[in-house]
Amino acid sequence: MTNATETFELIVPKEKKFSKMINWKTYFFYFFIYLMATVTILVLIAIIGYILINGVLHIDWEFLTSEPSKMGKEGGIYSIIIGTLYLTLVSVVIAAPIGILAAVYFTEYAKESRWIKMIRFGTEILAGIPSIIFGLFGFTFFVIFLGFRWSILSGGLTLAMMILPTLIRATEESLKTVPRSYREGSLSLGATKWQTIIKVVLPSCLSGILTGLILGIGRAVGETAAVMLTAGSSLGVPHALTDPARTMSVHLYILASEGLSREKTFATASLLIILVLIINMIANMVTQRYIKKAKA
Amino acid sequence: MDTKIKIRNLNLYYGNFQALSDVEMDIYDNKITALIGPSGCGKSTFLRTLNRMNDLIGSVKIDGNVLLDNQNIYEKDYDVIRLRRKIGMVFQKPNPFPKSIYENIVYGPRIHGTKEKQKLDEIVETTLKEVALWDEVKDRLKKPAMGLSGGQQQRLCIARCLAVHPEIILMDEPTSALDPVATLRIESLLEELVKKYTIVIVTHNMQQAGRVSDYTSFFLNGKVLESDETDIIFSNPNNKKTEDYITGRFG
Numbered sequence: 050m051t052n053a054t055e056t057f058e059l060i061v062p063k064e065k066k067f068s069k070m071i072n073w074k075t076y077f078f079y080f081f082i083y084l085m086a087t088v089t090i091l092v093l094i095a096i097i098g099y100i101l102i103n104g105v106l107h108i109d110w111e112f113l114t115s116e117p118s119k120m121g122k123e124g125g126i127y128s129i130i131i132g133t134l135y136l137t138l139v140s141v142v143i144a145a146p147i148g149i150l151a152a153v154y155f156t157e158y159a160k161e162s163r164w165i166k167m168i169r170f171g172t173e174i175l176a177g178i179p180s181i182i183f184g185l186f187g188f189t190f191f192v193i194f195l196g197f198r199w200s201i202l203s204g205g206l207t208l209a210m211m212i213l214p215t216l217i218r219a220t221e222e223s224l225k226t227v228p229r230s231y232r233e234g235s236l237s238l239g240a241t242k243w244q245t246i247i248k249v250v251l252p253s254c255l256s257g258i259l260t261g262l263i264l265g266i267g268r269a270v271g272e273t274a275a276v277m278l279t280a281g282s283s284l285g286v287p288h289a290l291t292d293p294a295r296t297m298s299v300h301l302y303i304l305a306s307e308g309l310s311r312e313k314t315f316a317t318a319s320l321l322i323i324l325v326l327i328i329n330m331i332a333n334m335v336t337q338r339y340i341k342k343a344k345a
Numbered sequence: 346m347d348t349k350i351k352i353r354n355l356n357l358y359y360g361n362f363q364a365l366s367d368v369e370m371d372i373y374d375n376k377i378t379a380l381i382g383p384s385g386c387g388k389s390t391f392l393r394t395l396n397r398m399n400d401l402i403g404s405v406k407i408d409g410n411v412l413l414d415n416q417n418i419y420e421k422d423y424d425v426i427r428l429r430r431k432i433g434m435v436f437q438k439p440n441p442f443p444k445s446i447y448e449n450i451v452y453g454p455r456i457h458g459t460k461e462k463q464k465l466d467e468i469v470e471t472t473l474k475e476v477a478l479w480d481e482v483k484d485r486l487k488k489p490a491m492g493l494s495g496g497q498q499q500r501l502c503i504a505r506c507l508a509v510h511p512e513i514i515l516m517d518e519p520t521s522a523l524d525p526v527a528t529l530r531i532e533s534l535l536e537e538l539v540k541k542y543t544i545v546i547v548t549h550n551m552q553q554a555g556r557v558s559d560y561t562s563f564f565l566n567g568k569v570l571e572s573d574e575t576d577i578i579f580s581n582p583n584n585k586k587t588e589d590y591i592t593g594r595f596g
């Protein structure tokens with residue numbers, strides 16, 4: 050959402066002197082941009098508003114802290130919140146080190162060989178693959194072949210594969226923006242390349258990496274099909290990596306498709322939206338703080 | 346007068362382009378050597394051969410000898426890390442890390458194994474005093490270095506480089522991004538530093554070379570046309586082209 054406003058400021062210059070050269074084309078252009086922006090925001094407000102109006106009143110302490118009963122028709126979604134957090138955490142913990150190291154390798158070490166081009170192409174393809182394909186792969190490979198069953202582990206591994214391309218991309222992009230002068234400064238002090246990367250380069254692209262992670266978390270939290278196929282849809286509280294779990298998106302899907310309870314469906318949906326908003330806000334705060342610290 | 350670095354027969358190629366041809370030079374201990382010449386003549390390239398910063402560029406080929414304390418730094422198995430500890434570098438644009446003032450200074454020492462807080466504090470204080478920055482920043486050591494003025498940033502970068510105890514400091518147009526006042530402060534700092542360190546400075550500014558340096562080498566098209574004591578270069582150069590350049594007829 051910050052991106053939208055930033056782009057907006059790029060397109061519409063703030064300087065006054067520009068207004069002298071404005072002709073009707075520019076007016077039309079501005080009008081069009083404002084119109085589109087307004088439409089976008091209205092759609093967003095409409096969707097979020099509709100869900101929240103129908104759901105938010107049904108969220109109470111009871112709903113958050115009790116386990117579902119009668120297939121979710123009654124009770125709360127405690128075990129589902131736990132399942133969501135657990136699965137997301139596991140997928141991020143798996144994806145983050147791999148993704149960051151891969152990005153570091155691609156941008157800092159790999160020579161532009163055909164092999165590297167192929168891997169790069171591969172990650173891009175990976176980003177465009179429909180999630181159900183990941184689900185199918187995770188199901189046949191992790192769940193069946195490796196015998197991990199329906200579990201947080203299978204789900205986490207599958208989601209990690211889905212997150213990886215985004216994370217690699219975001220990290221690579223931010224690695225490329227690190228000025229050469231930082232690297233030279235570090236190397237000229239007798240630092241090794243690796244020390245330079247760890248102590249100067251990576252810290253200065255923390256916000257980019259974080260953005261990649263948040264996008265990944267967003268994808269993990271929102272995913273339904275791949276998760277159902279790999280982590281299952283068990284209603285119990287997961288206690289171990291080998292336990293199955295149900296995430297909020299999966300729960301929402303089941304509640305809605307089986308028409309179990311309109312009230313619980315919207316409450317769950319509201320909570321999901323709130324969760325995503327909170328994640329975004331935290332990400333924004335961290336990034337802003339980081340940028341301020343670097344610039345001040 | 347001791348020679349700290351002897352450069353003999355140095356040729357450098359970027360791919361097929363020869364950027365340095367048969368460069369010969371002596372860098373003397375505890376003296377300031379200025380490198381002058383028009384833009385693109387190879388001054389930065391030459392400077393970067395002295396601490397092997399050109400190693401970072403894939404297409405570079407180098408042959409010839411650069412003898413530091415009589416050992417060729419381009420010898421196989423030469424320890425580049427040790428070389429760069431011995432030869433510090435200050436860049437054209439101040440390039441403090443996006444960290445605090447304190448963290449900038451202790452970066453080098455930490456990397457080379459100093460861990461005790463007391464020792465690091467000491468290094469910060471002495472090096473900042475050496476570059477006459479201590480009084481200006483002693484109350485905000487934990488604040489971001491990016492908050493300093495350009496001149497202060499450049500002095501911080503010099504301090505950062507002093508913190509690893511180099512013997513030689515390479516400076517690539519260290520004042521070209523600074524205002525005249527900040528420039529003069531750096532120049533007077535050089536006079537102090539040269540008592541302890543050997544300094545090689547690239548400069549675009551003739552007056553600066555004249556003011557601060559003991560020796561001057563004039564570069565043109567990748568060749569050293571003339572090297573001598575600064576006074577001689579400026580008053581009585583051997584080469585017609587040197588004279589033309591110094592008197593501002595080209596460049």
Ligand SMILES: Nc1ncnc2c1ncn2[C@@H]1O[C@H](COP(=O)(O)OP(=O)(O)O)[C@@H](O)[C@H]1O
Nearest residue numbers: 359362364383384385386387388389390391402
């Ligand atoms: N990384 C590089 N790759 C190819 N050519 C380069 C590179 N760096 C510098 N050069 C070329 O080498 C010559 C000398 O450059 P440089 O040493 O930066 O000159 P100076 O510092 O005297 O202005 C120039 O012609 C420049 O274009």
Ligand SMILES: [Mg+2]
Nearest residue numbers: 388389390517
């Ligand atoms: Mg230069």
